[in-house]
Amino acid sequence: MMGIIEPIRALPWYVQLILAMIALFWMAQDITKLGMGPKYRWGWTIIVVVAYFFVGVIGVAVVIAIYFVWSRALYTRGSVLN
Numbered sequence: 001m002m003g004i005i006e007p008i009r010a011l012p013w014y015v016q017l018i019l020a021m022i023a024l025f026w027m028a029q030d031i032t033k034l035g036m037g038p039k040y041r042w043g044w045t046i047i048v049v050v051a052y053f054f055v056g057v058i059g060v061a062v063v064i065a066i067y068f069v070w071s072r073a074l075y076t077r078g079s080v081l082n
Contacts, residue, residue, distance in 0.1 A: 016056060020057060028041055031071075
């Protein structure tokens with residue numbers, strides 16, 4: 001698994017930032033498309049920014065994966081967690 005992570009961490013910081021911004025814009029568009037509202041957009045945006053600063057692009061990828069599972073499995077089915 002370390003063979004996959006090292007090339008990603010070796011990318012220049014500006015490429016990592018661009019990838020994080022693309023992921024953030026995609027997530028914001030998806031939140032708007034699902035009609036969740038601004039509180040969810042701001043909440044997930046803050047989580048993505050914190051993950052980027054502490055873990056880098058790998059953290060953003062993990063947050064995007066968690067968001068995708070949450071938005072498809074929990075939010076759209078009317079879970080108790082909303």
